[in-house]
Amino acid sequence: MADKPRLxxxxxxxxxxxxxxxxxxxxxxxxxxxxxxxxxTLQEANYPPAYYVPLTDVDRSLLERTETTTYCPYKGEAGYYSIPAGGEKSVDAIWEYTAPYDAVAPIVNHVAFYPNRVDSIETTPL
Structure with missing residues (x-):
């Protein structure tokens, strides 16, 4: 198997x-x-911004780790969580990079949510 590209x-x-x-x-x-x-807030190229939330601010009792993984050549290997309370809609709703590449190191110990796999992501000014 060829090495995965790292950009x-x-x-x-x-x-x-x-x-x-x-x-x-x-x-x-x-x-x-x-x-x-x-x-x-992570802004990547022309993609919509993604909020990366510290794991300490997540109710992990609501999550279930899945076997799903994906690879981003800019960030590294991502693992996923489902939110069983959300049913099929919330399968693999959350991703995290447990060992992100140096360029995105601040996102370690943070997770991000797919907006279409949760009911809401509400933001209010601090």
């Missing part, structure tokens, strides 16, 4: 990470899965 962010594919200026609350099936005033 650096740059002018053709910029990635920026900054502390969010918003409180981020994620809900599924009437339950608050995450509530954070310490999220990071």
């Amino acid at each position: 650096q962010p740059g002018p053709d594919h910029p990635i920026t990470i900054r502390p969010s200026t918003e409180r981020v609350v994620v809900t599924v099936a009437g339950k608050v899965v995450a509530d954070s005033r310490n999220a990071l």
Whole structure:
């Protein structure tokens, strides 16, 4: 098997990470899965911004680790969690990079949520 490509962010594919200026609350099936005033906002190329929430601000009792993994040449290997309370909609709803590449090191110990796999991701200014 060939080695996976490893790329650096740059002018053709910029990635920026900054502390969010918003409180981020994620809900599924009437339950608050995450509530954070310490999220990071990751902006990658032309993709919509993603909020990365510290695991300490996530109710991990609501999560179930899955076997799913994906690979990003800019960030590394991602693992996934489902939120059983959300049913089929919330399978693999959350991803995390447990050993992100150096360019995105701040996202370690953080998770991000697919907006279409949770009921809401609400943000309010801090």
